[in-house]
Amino acid sequence: MLFNIENGEKELILQAHAYNVSLSPSGKFTLYYQISDSSWYCIDNATKKHIALTKDLDVSFYNEKYDMPILPYPYGISGWAENDDFVFINDAYDIWKIDPKGKKDAVNITNNYGRDNAIRFNYIRLDKDEIYIPCKEEILLHAFNTKSRAEAYYSTNFEEAKNPKQLIRSEHKYRYPIKAKNAEKYIWRRENFQEYPNLRLSNRDFEKNTLLSDANHQQKNFLWGNVEMIKWKSFSTHQDTLEGLLYTPENFNPQKKYPTIVYFYERNADNIYYHWIPNPSRSIINPSVYCSNDYVVFIPDITYTTGQPGQDAYDAVISGTKYIKENYDFIDTNRIGIQGQSWGGYQVAYLVGRTNIYAAAMAGAPVSNMISAYGGIRRKSGVSRAFQYECGQSRIGSSLWEDPKKYIENSPIFFADKVTTPLLIMHNDNDGAVPWEQSIEYFSALRRLDKIVWLLVYNKDEHNLMQWPNRMDLSIRMMQFFDYYLKDAPIPRWMKEGIDAIEKGKELKYEFTQ
Numbered sequence: 001m002l003f004n005i006e007n008g009e010k011e012l013i014l015q016a017h018a019y020n021v022s023l024s025p026s027g028k029f030t031l032y033y034q035i036s037d038s039s040w041y042c043i044d045n046a047t048k049k050h051i052a053l054t055k056d057l058d059v060s061f062y063n064e065k066y067d068m069p070i071l072p073y074p075y076g077i078s079g080w081a082e083n084d085d086f087v088f089i090n091d092a093y094d095i096w097k098i099d100p101k102g103k104k105d106a107v108n109i110t111n112n113y114g115r116d117n118a119i120r121f122n123y124i125r126l127d128k129d130e131i132y133i134p135c136k137e138e139i140l141l142h143a144f145n146t147k148s149r150a151e152a153y154y155s156t157n158f159e160e161a162k163n164p165k166q167l168i169r170s171e172h173k174y175r176y177p178i179k180a181k182n183a184e185k186y187i188w189r190r191e192n193f194q195e196y197p198n199l200r201l202s203n204r205d206f207e208k209n210t211l212l213s214d215a216n217h218q219q220k221n222f223l224w225g226n227v228e229m230i231k232w233k234s235f236s237t238h239q240d241t242l243e244g245l246l247y248t249p250e251n252f253n254p255q256k257k258y259p260t261i262v263y264f265y266e267r268n269a270d271n272i273y274y275h276w277i278p279n280p281s282r283s284i285i286n287p288s289v290y291c292s293n294d295y296v297v298f299i300p301d302i303t304y305t306t307g308q309p310g311q312d313a314y315d316a317v318i319s320g321t322k323y324i325k326e327n328y329d330f331i332d333t334n335r336i337g338i339q340g341q342s343w344g345g346y347q348v349a350y351l352v353g354r355t356n357i358y359a360a361a362m363a364g365a366p367v368s369n370m371i372s373a374y375g376g377i378r379r380k381s382g383v384s385r386a387f388q389y390e391c392g393q394s395r396i397g398s399s400l401w402e403d404p405k406k407y408i409e410n411s412p413i414f415f416a417d418k419v420t421t422p423l424l425i426m427h428n429d430n431d432g433a434v435p436w437e438q439s440i441e442y443f444s445a446l447r448r449l450d451k452i453v454w455l456l457v458y459n460k461d462e463h464n465l466m467q468w469p470n471r472m473d474l475s476i477r478m479m480q481f482f483d484y485y486l487k488d489a490p491i492p493r494w495m496k497e498g499i500d501a502i503e504k505g506k507e508l509k510y511e512f513t514q
Helices: 217-221 287-292 309-327 344-351 370-374 384-392 404-409 412-418 438-449 468-487 491-495
Strands: 021-023 028-032 041-046 051-053 077-078 085-089 094-098 119-123 141-143 151-156 165-170 186-192 199-202 207-213 223-231 241-249 258-263 296-300 329-340 361-364 423-426 454-456
Touching: 028 051, 077 384, 217 309, 217 329, 223 287, 223 309, 241 287, 258 309, 258 468, 287 296, 296 309, 296 423, 309 329, 329 344, 329 468, 344 361, 344 412, 344 423, 361 468, 370 384, 370 404, 370 438, 412 438, 423 438, 423 468, 438 454, 454 468, 468 491
Parallel strands: 258 296, 258 329, 329 361, 361 423, 423 454
Antiparallel strands: 021 028, 028 041, 041 051, 077 085, 085 094, 119 141, 141 151, 151 165, 186 199, 199 207, 223 241, 241 296
16 A cells, blocks of 8 residues: 555555565655565556566576475565665575666676575675665675585675675674774674684774674683584485584594484574574573583484475484484484474474484473364464464465374374383473463373373473573473483482472472482
8 A cells, every 4th residue: 555645645556465565765666575476576656567577587586495385485685776776686696686667687786606606695784774775885795605604795886797706704604794884894793613703893804803802701611512514315205415413522532422412493504603602591402511511412404395294304303313323433322312392392292203213302392283283373473373284384284174184193192102202391381382281282191101201381481481590490400301311310309209389489309319
C-alpha cells in the first residue's frame, strides 16, 4: 500500500505477498522479492509498473542450500545508488548493479570474482547514517571463502565491473570494522578457535595493525584445544560427502584414548573459526570447556530431505561417528556421548531409539511426539506448531492427516522401548518454543519402560536458560553426567538419589556418593 503523506491518499500496489517489501531511499521505487519465481522486482511508484529485475539472469538469487519444504528466501540486497539510480542485489557470491527501471543491462559489479573463487561478498556499511552507497568511492567488502572458510576484507568501488582488491585474508573469522568519523582509521576484530576477538586498530590496509585490547589474557593459563575440518560419506542413498569439525585437547597425546562427545545442530562447518568463550551453558556443551577437560568434541553437519528428518540425522550423525571411530585411533570407541538442544535435542531423542553406539546422551528441549506437538502452539508467539512440520524445520512436508505414518516414524516416543543409552533431559516450564510436556511425555515413557533417564526442569526459565544460576547448575550437572559415563568418575548424589520436590532449591547434591 502506497501512502501519500501530503494528502493522505492510499493505493494498493501489491497484495497476497509473502516476503518483505521496501521503499527505495527517495521513494521512487518499491522493491520486492517474488518467492514463487525466486526473482526480484521493482514497482515504479509513479507509473505503478512492475519491472522484473533478476528473472532473466542466469544465476540464482535464492538460498540454494535451503532444505526446508518451503520456497527459499533470497540472499538480500546491499543497498541503493544515489538518486535511486541503481539497486545492488546479492547472489550466493557476487553483487549485481541493477537498473530499477529495467532499461540498462544488469552488471555483475564484482565481476564474477566471487563465484569464480568460491567467495561470498557482502557490502560493509561503515556509516550508520548512510542513505546511499557511495559508488564512486572505495568501499569495503567482507569476504567468506565457502571452501576454506577463511575470511577477508576487500576493496572496490561500484562504478564499473572489476575484480575487488584483497586487503587482508587469514584463517580467521572477521567481524565488520568500525571507521573513525574523520580519519582513515578502523577498529576491527578477528577470531579463531584459539584467538579471542580482541580489538585492533589499523589504517585501511589492515595488514599493519595495533592490538588495542587483551580481554582474555588469562587464557594462557588454561588448556585450550585445536580444531580441524574432516569429511566423510553419509549413509544416505546418494552417499553425500559431509563435513564436520573435530576438536582435540591442547595437550593432545595421539597414543591416548579420549572420551568423545558428538554435538550437532543443522550445519556448523562454516563456524570452524568461531571462538568459543568458556561460559556457563544455556543448553549445549562448549567445545573449549570440554577440550580443556580432556574431551574430544565432534560436530557433524546434517543435510536434509523432506519427510524423514530422523533418518537424515541418522545417516549424517551415525556415519560421522562411525568414521571417527574407524579413522582416529585416539577416539575411545566405547566412550562416546551425544548432546543436542531443541531441534538437536529432538534428534538425540530419535537417535538413542535407533542405535546403541553412544554410552550417554543429553537432550535439551526435545520434541518426542510429533503428533501431540503438531497440535500445540509456540507459547511465546502463539503461533500454531503445525507450520513447523508442514513447511518448517521439522521438514515433514505434509499435514498429519495427509501422511500420519511420517509423524509416527519420526517420533522418538514410539521407539522408547528400544532405548538402551542413559539419557539426561532438560526442559523448562517457561519454554516458549517447544512445550515442556513433550519431555514429560518422553520421560514418563522411559520411566515406565525402566530405562535410565533423568529430567532437569528449571522453573520459570526458558527454551535456552536465561538465568545465570541455572546456567551454572546445568553446566555442572551435564559435566558430571558425562564424566560418570565417559570417564568412570564417581556418581553424584543427584544422579543416584534424585531431588524431591520439597528439596528443590535447597539441595543441590553435586557431591559424590561413597
